[in-house]
Amino acid sequence: MALKKKPVTGMKDILPAEMQIRDYVMGIIKDTYKSFGFSSIETPCVEHIENLTSKQGGDNEKLIFKILKRGNKLDLDSAREENDLVDGGLRYDLTLPLSRYYANNAAQLPSPFKALQMGSVWRADRPQKGRFRQFVQCDIDILGDASSLAEIELILATTTALGKICPDNAFTVRINDRGILKAMAAHCGFPEESCDQVFIILDKMDKIGVDGVAAELMEAGFAKESVDKYLALFDSVSRDAAGVRKLGEILADVMPAEVSENLAHIMDTVQGSAVAKFGIEFDPTLVRGMSYYTGTIFEVAMEGFGGSVAGGGRYDKMIGKFTGMETPACGFSIGFERIVTILMDQNFEVPAQAGKKAYLFEKGVDSQVLSGILKEAMEERASGAQILVAQMNKNKKFQKEQLAKEGYTEFKEFYREAIKR
Amino acid sequence: MALKKKPVTGMKDILPAEMQIRDYVMGIIKDTYKSFGFSSIETPCVEHIENLTSKQGGDNEKLIFKILKRGNKLDLDSAREENDLVDGGLRYDLTLPLSRYYANNAAQLPSPFKALQMGSVWRADRPQKGRFRQFVQCDIDILGDASSLAEIELILATTTALGKICPDNAFTVRINDRGILKAMAAHCGFPEESCDQVFIILDKMDKIGVDGVAAELMEAGFAKESVDKYLALFDSVSRDAAGVRKLGEILADVMPAEVSENLAHIMDTVQGSAVAKFGIEFDPTLVRGMSYYTGTIFEVAMEGFGGSVAGGGRYDKMIGKFTGMETPACGFSIGFERIVTILMDQNFEVPAQAGKKAYLFEKGVDSQVLSGILKEAMEERASGAQILVAQMNKNKKFQKEQLAKEGYTEFKEFYREAIKR
Numbered sequence: 001m002a003l004k005k006k007p008v009t010g011m012k013d014i015l016p017a018e019m020q021i022r023d024y025v026m027g028i029i030k031d032t033y034k035s036f037g038f039s040s041i042e043t044p045c046v047e048h049i050e051n052l053t054s055k056q057g058g059d060n061e062k063l064i065f066k067i068l069k070r071g072n073k074l075d076l077d078s079a080r081e082e083n084d085l086v087d088g089g090l091r092y093d094l095t096l097p098l099s100r101y102y103a104n105n106a107a108q109l110p111s112p113f114k115a116l117q118m119g120s121v122w123r124a125d126r127p128q129k130g131r132f133r134q135f136v137q138c139d140i141d142i143l144g145d146a147s148s149l150a151e152i153e154l155i156l157a158t159t160t161a162l163g164k165i166c167p168d169n170a171f172t173v174r175i176n177d178r179g180i181l182k183a184m185a186a187h188c189g190f191p192e193e194s195c196d197q198v199f200i201i202l203d204k205m206d207k208i209g210v211d212g213v214a215a216e217l218m219e220a221g222f223a224k225e226s227v228d229k230y231l232a233l234f235d236s237v238s239r240d241a242a243g244v245r246k247l248g249e250i251l252a253d254v255m256p257a258e259v260s261e262n263l264a265h266i267m268d269t270v271q272g273s274a275v276a277k278f279g280i281e282f283d284p285t286l287v288r289g290m291s292y293y294t295g296t297i298f299e300v301a302m303e304g305f306g307g308s309v310a311g312g313g314r315y316d317k318m319i320g321k322f323t324g325m326e327t328p329a330c331g332f333s334i335g336f337e338r339i340v341t342i343l344m345d346q347n348f349e350v351p352a353q354a355g356k357k358a359y360l361f362e363k364g365v366d367s368q369v370l371s372g373i374l375k376e377a378m379e380e381r382a383s384g385a386q387i388l389v390a391q392m393n394k395n396k397k398f399q400k401e402q403l404a405k406e407g408y409t410e411f412k413e414f415y416r417e418a419i420k421r
Numbered sequence: 422m423a424l425k426k427k428p429v430t431g432m433k434d435i436l437p438a439e440m441q442i443r444d445y446v447m448g449i450i451k452d453t454y455k456s457f458g459f460s461s462i463e464t465p466c467v468e469h470i471e472n473l474t475s476k477q478g479g480d481n482e483k484l485i486f487k488i489l490k491r492g493n494k495l496d497l498d499s500a501r502e503e504n505d506l507v508d509g510g511l512r513y514d515l516t517l518p519l520s521r522y523y524a525n526n527a528a529q530l531p532s533p534f535k536a537l538q539m540g541s542v543w544r545a546d547r548p549q550k551g552r553f554r555q556f557v558q559c560d561i562d563i564l565g566d567a568s569s570l571a572e573i574e575l576i577l578a579t580t581t582a583l584g585k586i587c588p589d590n591a592f593t594v595r596i597n598d599r600g601i602l603k604a605m606a607a608h609c610g611f612p613e614e615s616c617d618q619v620f621i622i623l624d625k626m627d628k629i630g631v632d633g634v635a636a637e638l639m640e641a642g643f644a645k646e647s648v649d650k651y652l653a654l655f656d657s658v659s660r661d662a663a664g665v666r667k668l669g670e671i672l673a674d675v676m677p678a679e680v681s682e683n684l685a686h687i688m689d690t691v692q693g694s695a696v697a698k699f700g701i702e703f704d705p706t707l708v709r710g711m712s713y714y715t716g717t718i719f720e721v722a723m724e725g726f727g728g729s730v731a732g733g734g735r736y737d738k739m740i741g742k743f744t745g746m747e748t749p750a751c752g753f754s755i756g757f758e759r760i761v762t763i764l765m766d767q768n769f770e771v772p773a774q775a776g777k778k779a780y781l782f783e784k785g786v787d788s789q790v791l792s793g794i795l796k797e798a799m800e801e802r803a804s805g806a807q808i809l810v811a812q813m814n815k816n817k818k819f820q821k822e823q824l825a826k827e828g829y830t831e832f833k834e835f836y837r838e839a840i841k842r
Contacts, residue, residue, distance in 0.1 A: 003743045004469045005525040009511050011465035013522045015529060016438040023451075030444075035775070035802040037809035040440040044555050045434035045466065045541060046486065046511075048425045066489040067469065068507055070545055076506075079497065085506060086489055088429050090467075101434050104426040108436060110827055112811070120466060124491055134465050149791075149812060156795065160802070265788050272792025275799045322424045354456070367686050370570075371693025374577065378696045381456040381581070388458035390533070391570060406460075406531055 010125070010133035021343050022136075023352040025165055026118060029138050030159040036153060038116035038140050041181065043097035045120065046088045051100055053089075056318060058291055060092040063123040065133075090122035094139045095292075095318070095331060102143050102329075103322035112145035114153075118336075130341050139312075141331035151296050151314065153265045154332040156274060158310050163301060165339060171302040171309070173270070174283040177263050177294055178313075182246065183255035184284065184381075188230040190222060196291075197221070203287035206307075209414030239281040241267040241324060247284070263296065292318050296330070305342055310334045355385045356407045360392040360399070361414040373414050430545070431554035442764050443557075443757075445771040446586055447539060450559050450755060453582040457574060459537035459561050464709065465507045466541065469558070472521060474510075477739060479712055481513040483616075484544040486554075489788035511543035514559045514754060516713075516739070523564050524743035525748075534564035535574075539757075551762050560733075562752035564740065572687045572717050572735065573694075575753040579731050580699050583721060585827040586760060592723040592730070593700045594691070597707040598684050599714055599734075601668065604676035609651040611643060617712075619643070621649075624708035631655075660702040668705070684717065713739050726763055731755045776806045777828045781820070782811040782835040794835050 007013050014022065030040070046067060053061050066086040068074060079085050091097050094117045102113065117139045124133055140157060142150040155173055162171060181202075182195055190198050192381055201216045208216070210231060218225045236250070237243035241264040248260025263282070270280050278300075288297045288311060297313035312332035319327040357380065361373050377387040393399040400411060428434050435443065451461070467488060474482050487507040489495060500506050512518050515538045523534065536558045545554055561578060563571040574595055582591060602623075603616055611619050622637045629637070631652060638648045657671070658664035662685040669681025684703070691701050699721075709718045709732060718734035721838040733753035778801065782794055798808040809829055814820040821832060 002745060003472045003475055003521065003524075005521060005743055007465050007521075007525070008467050009467055011467060013465070013526055015526060016460035016462060019463060022463075023461055032802075035805070035807050037779075037807060039437035040444055041437060041445075042440060044428050044434070046429050046432060046555065048429055051424045054424055056739040065491075065509075067511075068487040068489055069502065070486075074503070076500065076502070081497070082489065082495070085497075088486075100424065100426060100428075103424075105434055105436060106430070114809075117451070122467070134467065147812060149810070152791075152795065153810060156799065160799070179751060192813075195682075268788040269791050269795065272788060273795035273799060275796075275803060311474065322426055324423060357460075358458075367689040367693060370573075370690050373693035374690065375696075378577065378581070378694060381453075382696060384456070386456050386458060388535075389570065389574060391568060391791040402531060 002068070008133075010127035012132055018340065018344060020350045021348060022340055025336065025340060025343070026136075027121050028164045029161045029336075030116070032164060033116045033140055033157055036114070036157040036160075038114040038141075038157070040116050040118075041098075041101065042117070042119065043088055043091070043094070043101050045122075045389065046098055047091045047100070049083070049086050051096060052092065053169070054096075054321065056096050056099075056292055056321065057092055058289065060123060063125055064089040064092060065122050065124055092123050093121050094119060094137050094333075095141070095315070097273065097320055098139070098143075098331075099329075100140055102319055102327065106323075106327075111143075112150070113143045115139075115141045115143065115270070117141075119163075130337075132337070135337045138334040138336045140272045141329060143329045144327055145330070146316070146328035148262055148266045148269075148296075148311045151298070151326070152269050152273075152331040153310060155266075155270050155280070155298065156328060156368065158300065158312075158332045158334060159274060159278050160336065162302065163278070165343075166302065169303045169305065171300055171301050173280040173298055174308075175263065175267065175296065175298040176281060176283050176284050176286040177259055177296050178236045179193060179255060179259040179295060180244075180251070180263065183251040183259070184230065184233055184247075186254040188233065189226040194222070197375065199287045202285055203289065203318050207286045214411055234284050237282075237284070239283065241265075241271075241282070244282050252335065266296065288313060307338075308335065309338055330331070330413070355408040355410065356388075356413065357385060358388045358403050358408040359412050359414065360389060360390055362392050362416050365414065365416055369414070369416070376416075431548035433553055433555075439761065439765060441771045442761055442769060446757065446761060446764070447557075447559070449585045450582045450757075451537070451539065453585060454537045454561055454578055454758055457535070457561075457578040457581075459535040460577070461537050461539075462519075462522065463538070463540065464512070464515070464522050466511055466543075468512045468518055468521070470504070470507050470510050472517060473513065475517075475742065477517050477520075477713055477742065478513055479710065481544060484546055485510040485513060486543050486545055490711065494506055501799045513544050514542050515540060515558050515754075516562070516736070519560070519564075519752075520743055520750075521742045522749065523740055527744075527748075532564075533571070536560075536562045551645040551758075553758070556758045558836065559755040559757045560752055563748060564709075564750045565748055566751070567737070567749035569683055569687050569690075569717075571751040572719070572751070573690050575733060575751060576687070576691050576701070576719065577695060579721065579733075579747075579753045579755060580695060582755065583723065583730065584699070586698075586764075587723065591699070592721055593702055594721050595702055595704040595705050595707050595729075596684065596688065596717065596719040598636045598680055598717050600676060600680040600716060601665075601672070601684065601705065603706065604672040604680070605651065605654055605668075607675040609654065609673050611651070613792055614645070623706055624710065626706045655705050658703075658705070660704065662692075662703070664685075665703050685719065703831045709734060719753070726759065728759075729756065773828070776831065777809075778806060778831040778833065779809045779811060779821075779824050779829040780833050780835065781811055781817070783813050783837050786835065786837050790835070790837070 067088040081256040171364045237247045244264040292315045293313040295314035300307045300310040314330040488509040530761045658668045665685040713736045714734040716735035720729040721731040735751040
């Protein structure tokens, strides 16, 4: 029977050229994060369906690849609906499994715990260019630290990694706080229960601009007075720490001063200690979709990358859902696939780490001669070179041209009788 | 709602200490294989159910985690059996997806193609100590090379990697050829159609010994004459290349001389060129379970590891199942999880690659002081050190003890006023 050659819908085979870039980027991220004291961990790719559908994942919960029950647990006759058939699913992010992991293993982990995760996640999104149903996420999270040191270290670590991967692209950290978002809405007279609706519209600022946001807010039936006051507020403050402090004063009726002071402190400290060159700027319109965020939220926008290449925030309530005991948590996720795609588009070449040399030997060499050739190759390999040993083709010129495309530009030839040329 | 804390049945959370060992072992394997000219590739973890159940996978096909169809494709009412509900499954090995990958991408790949894969696979085995339902496989395969250079390079690469991971453990490569296995059976008068049954019994040699094998063969109804001749044959030849050549002469009636000469050549050449210290020995009782093997088969037995730590062989027919065009193929798989488990049991410690230092600062330092501390940390990190920055606890002594367990043995303390002590 002929089998199916293409990968399953929406997933891809990764060719050697892309893998080189992926391995390179992943190596930089891992090394950088480890230098900040983050520890690698892993969770299973399969997660309990109850956990995946616990309303932590927003729309991602609609995109789960579900796994069929096995053996006696699967009762096709009595199954009424999908959920009777499944007991697991592929994880759609690394945050929910991390929460479960921490709840399960906290006793064996340091506190605060600085976790580094790099792994595949799956979402049954509609397939489209550059978006795949299996993709890698790179997350760092700090669990058990309620202080702003968590945010500061996350931002420093991620910007350091990005600066190494793309040393020539300028980038900016945009930062906000869910508390400020809520206070701004309250201050302008939006009812508390409409907050989420207001934020969903505000989140479109990048796409539809301030006029678009105004129009949609009015359409949604909010008072013109509130909308006008809201939009004016964004313009009334500067995008630096001073602006945050000023906004804090404006919102004093609805927000404790700690919220703005905390954010300003993060901005000041990051600015004062960063080695990589980047700006950090307050963005009162930054929303970020995930409903689990409870405090600071941030994104990195990179020149030439259109949209954000990393994002994260504080989510202090999520781990408590597993443990019953609230644990402060804050995370930052690098848009790994996005960065790889753009590097591919730019024909990025991974810096060569070792000499690549091809040994070509004539067909019919005996064991003893071949052993000698291989021995030499083994010695070069041991000292760090990359040596390909291959039988010489009839069309040696073409063979060398092909090998040159793979990066083998140095050749050594071996013949049956003696070494020619 | 309280969520489930434990991982799904048979899968595990990987703690930082184990991850360190995994990353270390994986790094050695990857670097070594790359020095031999193998290229990293990746296939999706989800594979077409038709491919997974195409009888290439033997018993593994009974252990597939199956993935529910989505949207309109899922019709619960008309579904009569399991297979009506699913269209994908998690891969149970890396070899089947590699065959599909090669069939799909051969035009863009060099020939011969030397592939390196490190990835998770899933099998719903009964959970037991040290066996998990998600585990990592590390495979190298050479596709498109019918010559014995493939076997030789695979064996040299894998033994080099094993020699670096476990420099103090002696190990032996055991090697055989399916052609020799079959010829031995034919020579002794076993009917051709019983070969598989004979090999299944022979494969138990390690566990039940030669008397056990004899008894089971008799029980299965084979002629005493055949059984006696068969067992005597194993003892009649030495375990080196000379023994292989002698066996070739004995089997001249049922096997072309190329088969034994090819195996003897592999043994001679490996022996003559290896840098790592290991023996290579002919094992006429080596069977290896997978039915897709067509020629040479091999395993690595390591002192103190009980059983094999790596195995592989030639499978020249598999890729043709996808493409309709036969492609020679040969692979070697390192028992990654087994090696990690044993290193863990031996309390193996990953050689420290960088200084680990903890910066502890007094609570309440202001932005400016904190920036100075972080700046210093950033500089040390940039030069390769691993720096943890943490707020000093009230019980500083206990905090340091805990950090020491994580490998932070050097401390630097920062205070609000000035640097004390």
